[in-house]
Ligand SMILES: Nc1ncnc2c1ncn2[C@@H]1O[C@H](COP(=O)(O)O)[C@@H](OP(=O)(O)O)[C@H]1O
Ligand SMILES: [Mg+2]
């Protein structure tokens with residue numbers, strides 16, 4: 303049994319239903335040379351919850367720009383998703399509306415960030431590029447994207463900006479070609495994370511983070527279909543809940559959530575659950591993205607009683623940051639390389655809410671290596687109390703299943 307949270311896709315109108323399916327990075331040791339010698343070691347999972355060298359800086363301006371950019375991109379995506387779900391051609395094989403939303407969201411975020419922060423050198427590591435869009439057969443798609451970007455800007459208080467041309471849109475998209483790395487400031491963007499959820503009418507997120515000297519220093523997650531109320535113990539009777547969450551976090555300043563409509567932010571914290579029997583866990587909706595059988599084995603070893611909650615996208619990190627569930631397990635099939643834009647914003651939102659994010663060996667995630675994350679086997683997320691037991695269960699389960707990984 304598993305529970306999956308999403309906007310209802312049938313009927314494709316509104317509301318959220320519960321579908322029941324059968325089925326301190328680089329931390330250094332304290333050094334007291336004249337007093338005594340200390341034998342001191344910090345478990346890796348605790349290092350993973352600590353901030354790096356750039357902790358004392360404020361990123362308020364960048365955070366304000368990131369919230370604005372991600373919120374507008376979410377509006378654009380919502381518009382496309384609504385049209386997609388209402389049209390008669392919303393079959394999963396029709397990729398074009400998704401493409402339009404992905405590109406439109408990336409162009410919009412890129413354009414707004416650069417415009418709002420003119421004094422800061424602009425570097426963006428983002429998922430999409432314009433190669434296909436520049437082809438002759440994509441001319442109409444490109445016009446549609448430009449139209450969407452301009453409509454979104456005009457209808458959300460940015461009507462004073464002169465409309466973007468097709469070429470402006472292509473340029474904005476291609477700003478996302480940065481390689482990132484360990485030096486300087488780099489934005490990290492997934493314009494639509496959870497494309498498959500987007501297509502189904504379920505969860506997706508616009509995920510935006512900022513790296514400073516290779517460390518994530520802020521993260522914003524816009525989740526248009528995530529209910530504002532907790533999705534823990536959700537049942538059909540509360541399927542009319544309002545949806546649309548904006549999570550944001552800045553290093554050493556906590557994690558906050560507000561509605562995408564602009565309600566006042568509230569501070570959020572990860573679950574305080576210490577007993578795994580009371581914990582529930584999140585994983586990808588898509589079995590192709592994560593080994594569900596390995597997660598089940600881990601959960602069983604830990605003593606987790608609740609069935610997995612399957613959700614698309616970094617909405618999982620958002621939901622975890624406010625304590626809707628206590629654990630997120632992600633174990634891609636062998637050979638898959640994780641990208642930084644699939645985790646940077648989510649990592650920040652969870653870490654600042656008191657959670658811990660590591661790879662399957664308990665190492666902190668390293669966002670300084672370029673566009674990819676190099677990690678051991680998978681990604682695990684939980685609170686500090688549960689992490690030691692979770693790590694043990696993960697490592698035992700991986701050993702048992704090693705032949706299939
Ligand atoms: N085989 C695979 N294994 C793991 N992750 C995959 C995958 N194929 C795609 N993904 C990633 O999984 C992301 C969605 O995450 P989730 O499974 O949590 O919904 C996708 O983001 P996009 O939708 O932005 O492409 C994509 O980057
Ligand atoms: Mg993604």
Ligand SMILES: [Mg+2]
Pocket residue numbers: 429492493494495496497
């Ligand atoms: Mg994406």
Ligand SMILES: [Mg+2]
Pocket residue numbers: 429497
């Ligand atoms: Mg993708």
